[in-house]
Amino acid sequence: MMRDVIKRIMGTSLGLLSRLGSSELLERLGWRGATQQAVYRGTKVGFEAAQAAARRFKARKAGDHPERLARPSQPKLFDLRPTEEQEMMRDGMRRFAEEMLRPAAEQADETCTPPGELLDQIHGLGITVMAVPEGFGGAGQQQSAVTNVIVAEELARGDMGLAYAALSPLAVVQAVVDWGSAEQQARYLPPFVEESFVPAALALLESRPLFDPQALRAGAVRDGDGWTLHGEKTMVALGETAQLFLVAATVAGLGPRLFLVERGAEGLAVEPDPAMGLRGAGLCRLKLEGTKVGHEALLGGEGAEGFDFEALVDRGRIAWGAMAVGTSQAMLDYVIPYCNERQAFGEPITNRQSVAFMIADIAIELEGMRLLMQRAASRCELGRSYRREAYLARAQCAERSMQIGTDGVQLLGGHGYVKDHPVERWYRDLRAIGLMEGGLLV
Amino acid sequence: MICLEIPKKLRPLVDQARQVGEYVFRPISRKYDTAEHEYPKELDILASLLKGMNEGGGGTGAGAGGLSEKKKADGKNRNGGNMATVLGMTELCWGDVGLSLTIPGQGLGNSAISAVGSAEQRKRFGHLWAAMAITEPEAGSDPSAVRTTARLDGDQWVLDGEKIFVTCGERADAVVAWATLDRSQGRAAIKSFVVEKGTPGMVVDRLDKKLGIRASDTATVSFTDCRIPKDNILGSPDIKPKRGLSGAKKTFDNTRPIVAAMAIGVARASLELTRELLKRDGIVATSYAGTQLTAHAAEAELYRMEAELEAARLLTVKAAWMADNKIPNSVEASMSKAKAARVGNHITLRCVELCGAAGYGERQLLEKWARDSKILDIFEGTQQIQMLIIARRLLEKPSADLR
Numbered sequence: 001m002m003r004d005v006i007k008r009i010m011g012t013s014l015g016l017l018s019r020l021g022s023s024e025l026l027e028r029l030g031w032r033g034a035t036q037q038a039v040y041r042g043t044k045v046g047f048e049a050a051q052a053a054a055r056r057f058k059a060r061k062a063g064d065h066p067e068r069l070a071r072p073s074q075p076k077l078f079d080l081r082p083t084e085e086q087e088m089m090r091d092g093m094r095r096f097a098e099e100m101l102r103p104a105a106e107q108a109d110e111t112c113t114p115p116g117e118l119l120d121q122i123h124g125l126g127i128t129v130m131a132v133p134e135g136f137g138g139a140g141q142q143q144s145a146v147t148n149v150i151v152a153e154e155l156a157r158g159d160m161g162l163a164y165a166a167l168s169p170l171a172v173v174q175a176v177v178d179w180g181s182a183e184q185q186a187r188y189l190p191p192f193v194e195e196s197f198v199p200a201a202l203a204l205l206e207s208r209p210l211f212d213p214q215a216l217r218a219g220a221v222r223d224g225d226g227w228t229l230h231g232e233k234t235m236v237a238l239g240e241t242a243q244l245f246l247v248a249a250t251v252a253g254l255g256p257r258l259f260l261v262e263r264g265a266e267g268l269a270v271e272p273d274p275a276m277g278l279r280g281a282g283l284c285r286l287k288l289e290g291t292k293v294g295h296e297a298l299l300g301g302e303g304a305e306g307f308d309f310e311a312l313v314d315r316g317r318i319a320w321g322a323m324a325v326g327t328s329q330a331m332l333d334y335v336i337p338y339c340n341e342r343q344a345f346g347e348p349i350t351n352r353q354s355v356a357f358m359i360a361d362i363a364i365e366l367e368g369m370r371l372l373m374q375r376a377a378s379r380c381e382l383g384r385s386y387r388r389e390a391y392l393a394r395a396q397c398a399e400r401s402m403q404i405g406t407d408g409v410q411l412l413g414g415h416g417y418v419k420d421h422p423v424e425r426w427y428r429d430l431r432a433i434g435l436m437e438g439g440l441l442v
Numbered sequence: 443m444i445c446l447e448i449p450k451k452l453r454p455l456v457d458q459a460r461q462v463g464e465y466v467f468r469p470i471s472r473k474y475d476t477a478e479h480e481y482p483k484e485l486d487i488l489a490s491l492l493k494g495m496n497e498g499g500g501g502t503g504a505g506a507g508g509l510s511e512k513k514k515a516d517g518k519n520r521n522g523g524n525m526a527t528v529l530g531m532t533e534l535c536w537g538d539v540g541l542s543l544t545i546p547g548q549g550l551g552n553s554a555i556s557a558v559g560s561a562e563q564r565k566r567f568g569h570l571w572a573a574m575a576i577t578e579p580e581a582g583s584d585p586s587a588v589r590t591t592a593r594l595d596g597d598q599w600v601l602d603g604e605k606i607f608v609t610c611g612e613r614a615d616a617v618v619a620w621a622t623l624d625r626s627q628g629r630a631a632i633k634s635f636v637v638e639k640g641t642p643g644m645v646v647d648r649l650d651k652k653l654g655i656r657a658s659d660t661a662t663v664s665f666t667d668c669r670i671p672k673d674n675i676l677g678s679p680d681i682k683p684k685r686g687l688s689g690a691k692k693t694f695d696n697t698r699p700i701v702a703a704m705a706i707g708v709a710r711a712s713l714e715l716t717r718e719l720l721k722r723d724g725i726v727a728t729s730y731a732g733t734q735l736t737a738h739a740a741e742a743e744l745y746r747m748e749a750e751l752e753a754a755r756l757l758t759v760k761a762a763w764m765a766d767n768k769i770p771n772s773v774e775a776s777m778s779k780a781k782a783a784r785v786g787n788h789i790t791l792r793c794v795e796l797c798g799a800a801g802y803g804e805r806q807l808l809e810k811w812a813r814d815s816k817i818l819d820i821f822e823g824t825q826q827i828q829m830l831i832i833a834r835r836l837l838e839k840p841s842a843d844l845r
Contacts, residue, residue, distance in 0.1 A: 075445040077521045078763055083443050146444050212736050310731075340837055351843050353826075356833035363836055364777045368753030371760060375446035382445070391730035395749040398734075 049199065050264030053243035056198065057262055062186035067133040069143045069177060071383045080374075082150060090150050096125060097158025102422075105159035108280030109425055112272065113240065114165035116197070122166040123197035127151055131173050136189040140177070145315070145381040145442040149322035149373060152440065156326025157333075160429040161280025163323060164439065168237040168281070171202040171316075171441035172246045175258060179300040179307045184260065188244065200244040202258075203233035203286050204316065204438020213313045213437045216256050218249040218288060220298075227298065229259060229291040234273055235432075237439060239284020242270075246299065247286065248309075248438060256309045258299040267291040277428030312441065314390035315380060319440035321373035321393045324401035324433040327426050328366045331408040334423060335359055339411055358407050365400040372396050377442050398434030405430035446756060449521050452529055459530040462488060463537020463707075468807075471538045474657035475810050479649050481613065482541060482657055489546035524696065524765040528703035528758055535707030539814040540657030542704065549610050550574035550697060550822075551618035554634060557693045558676045567636055573614035575605035575663055583827050585620060586629035590665065592621035594679075597672045599635055601643070601665040607821070611661025612646050615639050619665070623681060630683045636674045643668030654813030695775045698822055699761040702778040705786030705818040706755050712793040712811045713747055719797050719806075720744070740796060747789045754782035773835045780828035783819035790815040 082090060100118060108114050130147075132138025148170070155163035173192050176185055191198050206217055218231025229249050236245065245261045245268075261268060273285035300307045336359060339350045349355045376389035405427040409416035416423045448456070466488055474482050534542040551572025556564060581587040590603025601621055608617060616638045624631040637644055643666045650660040717727060720740060727737070727744035734742045758778040764771035790812040794801035801808040819825050834844050 072443070075443050075447075076451075077445070077449045077519050078447060078525065078759065079443055079445050079519045080760060080763060081444070081519065086444070210733075210736050212732050214732055336836060348843075350833075350837045350839065351845075353830075353833075353844070356837060356839075356844050357826075357829045359836060360780075360829045360833040363832060364757075364781050365753075367760075367774075367777060368757055368781060371446065371756035372749070372753050374444055375756065378445050379447075384447075388730045389752075391745065392749040392752050395734055395745055396753050399746070399749075400753075 049241045049243050050262075053263040056191045056243060057187055059183070060186040060190065062182040063135070064182065066180055066182045066185050067135045067177070069131075069133060069140055072142050072144075072381060074382055082146070086147050086150055089147060090154055092125060093151050093154035094157065096122070097154050097156075097163075101155060101158025101162050105162060105280055105422065105425065106419070108159070108162055109277075110279075112274050112279045113282050114162055114238070114280055116241070118162070119166060119197040119199070120195075122155075123169075124195075127167070128170050128173055128192050128198075131170055131177060132189050132193050133177060133185075136185065137193040138189070143381050143383075145318065145377040146374065148442040149318060149377040152319055152322035152442070153326040153329070153370075156323040157330045158326075159280055160323050160327045160426070160432070161278045163326065164278055164281035165237045167319070167440055168202065168242075169198055169200040171319075171439065172200040172244060174441045175202065175246055175299060175312065176260075179258070179304055181296075181301050181304075183296060184299065188260065198243060199238040199241040200246070201237045201242045202246045202248075202316075202438050202441065203236045204248040204313075205235045205436065206232060207234040207285070211435070211437065213248075213309075214256070216248055216250045218247070220249040220251050220257070220259060223292065226292060226294040227259065228267075229261070229288040229293065231288050233286040233288070234283075235275060235278070235436065235439065236273075236284050236286055237278075237281040239270055239272055239282045241282070242284075245286060247288065248312075249288070251298075254302065257304070257307070258312070259293055260297045260299060261288075261291060261293055265291050265293055276431055277425065278432050279428075310387065313437060314376075314387055315441045316436075316438045317390050317394040318373060318376045318380065318386075319442045320433055320436045321369065321376070321397040322442070323440070324397040324430065325366065325370045325373055327429055328362070328369065328401050328404040331404050331423065331426050332359070332362050332366055334421075335362070335408055335411045338421075355411065358411060362404050362407060365404060369393070369397045369400050380442060401430045401433050446759075448529065448759070452521065452526055455526055456529050456533055459533035460536065462491075463533050463535070467534070467537030467541045471541070471657075471807055471810065472804070474540065475654075476656075478651060478656040479659060482544065485541065485545055489548075492545065493547060520766045521763065522766040524699070524762040525759060528699050528762040531700050531703040532707040532710070532755075535704040536711045537707075538657065539704055539708050539811075539818070540655035542707075543609055543655060543658035544613060546613070547571045549614050551614065551616065551636075553697050553700075554618045554676065554693045555636065557696055558634070563636070563673070563676065567616065570615040570636075570638070571610065571613070572636065573608050573610040573617045573661075575608045575611065575617045575619040577607045578604060579606055583824055586632060588620050588622055588632060589625070590619065590621040591625070592623055592633065592635060592675075594672070595669070598669045599672060599675060601635060601637065601668040601670065604647075604662065604664045606662045607650070608661045608663050609658055609821075611663045612649060612659045617644075617663060618676065619663075623679070627681055627683070631681045633679065634676045635670060636676065637665070637668065637670050641668055641670060653816060654810065655817050691772065694823065695772050696765060698775040698779040698828075699758050699765070701818055701822045702754065702758040702761070702782035705782040705815060706751060706758060708811050708815050708818070709747075709751050709754075709782075709786040709789040712790045712808055712815075713744070713751060715806065715808060716793040716796055716801070717744060719800060743792070743796065747792060750785045751789060754778070754785045757781050773832055776823070776828040776831040779823065780825055780832065783815075783828075784825055787812075787815045787819050 104115055104118055130139050133140050176188050220227045220229045243263045247259045247261050248256055250256050267290040269287040271285045273283050275283055339355055340348050342349050372393040376386050376393045379386035379389055408423045409427050412423055415421055470484055549572045551574045555567050576585050578588055592599045592601050616636055618634050618636055620632055620634050622631045645664050647662040647664050725740045727741040734745055761771050761774040761778040764774055794808050794812045797808055
């Protein structure tokens, strides 16, 4: 059943892709001529997004209980082979990343805007649909942290910023599936299985040195029938268009919790917030200046069964680990042919150990990162403890992927420093791994 | 289905090896570090125990002798002898690296015999404790430069030359020695020969005094007109120029993850003890809470080392898993060794530093482990040799271009 759904989804969208062809699509979308910076466009598009949010999220008849996804059965052996479904997913994503994301990355980085049609196409690959339970029209049956990291890795191999944008709604959907009430699921999940991409983002990170997710400054206080939110969130994806934000804020007596905040909520301001990298995600800052939301905005309600903020943080770190692996793989794939062709002193520079060993190191550390990250994801999916594994994966990915980023630029020398090659973008993107919290979820 | 957990069925073996490390090795660790070259007689009982385990456990022995299953690939996922061996070795070396290297009957020569020997040879030499003799005074990382010669005289091979750094060279029942049939034909002419102890012309000249792994004897062995039976050659006596050192490489693909496992074992020992010592001063790095950036500097360092160790461990298990499943793993074997050996050395040294004089003094084993770990980044191919292997493969370069 699962496989059929994937086949159907992938068949349609990949067919669509091959018909369009990447360069033709670029022309059609007019990206080449896009000059306007996101910074100046935020307001208008944001207003449209708010209108869309109001149209899209409606109270629907809810069941007696929320629907959760089951866990896969426990494997008995150590195994590095993905399932057949995961292999299909991986190959499809890899092709999509190569043909669609990579060519769009430079422009998205420059304009700080993920192209809308591209996001629709990614959505067409079924990533979000497969996280939504069947009761809401999705194809989701099982928790699939491993599939998620495979997808994240492949998309980030195309471009990390665009991958962040593409996977942001998945984070929101998964949180609602895992922790939302029956009413919240009925209101928020159905739009995500519709044909077009629904921009939504999980907002956790705050802008200050030594940010610790356990010590959020954003807070929520009870206010009559609902809640009032204060504080700021940053590095949130899809700033211009997101219709729904899942905002982390501390509630006295409850600790850190998540709030469903629709675009257009009273007292919510969204500002572009470009950074060193991840620019293609359309980064924004949320200003919660007494933002008013209803009592039903608290994810899972006050007694949210099984809500686990630490798990949210850990699952985010695993996802960013997957992003680190994807972009580091892109770096390795890029430097090998470049350095093999690059001549100095009458021979390829890879004839020198100082160059060759740097590349070997990238390959070694990349594989170590990948295994740590996959182990954390697999334990998460199987319902085993994964706090330690997520922490260690984060530690390793943060340190090693930045090394890979800086070594990649170094290997290209001056050519690595200019925008003729993507390695300087990957360098900027990889700096995010050690500091990002939330935003993504496996 | 992706799952990176050690299977339940291998747990008894891991536990047994761990107990050997804890109750057999640790109590005599310092004794044989101090009394270098003294034979650790306590290990004789262990050898018979391990033999029983190997025979009873379907070839999933804890030592290097338990390698190499001759099963065909059938698409079914296997966690077999290679994985069992690296897991067992990790635990033994968590106990003591030097003693693990000198378990009677578990020599590297045994790995070579099981990897390249014929069925008949595996049977004939299977009961022997076999050491490996490759390195020569003028041939270290470049074994194709070996000068020890072998020439056929009637139905005997005649060996002449000198081998150094032979682990268990004195204690083993036999050595597997590399020798060339014809120096002018380079690596293709290099073959390995089983020379049993007591063969006239084979002499143990000296034992080295070392930085670490002092419980393990490291010998210089010389061959002078040393005659062995014709069928003591491992593999074919024909010189096939295209084949090169393929037999040796095959052995290394199996043994490099084992050396990686050794590094993981000793590094884990250091990390565990350091964590315990730091705990007495209120430094606790087992909550995995918050961020590395807000942790105490020593805590953050413990986490960083643990992450490095875990990456090395998974690379090693991966290489072994590939071998179990008949997936070619030369690169992965070298990656596991390169990463684990450098991480193992770094961790053991850093732990001494973190523990200060308590780590540097001989009352604890931390300083010993920091000495022991260094060899693991040298033997079975140095760090630099592993990097060459990996780089040549990644860049698709012959050794003539990337030297």
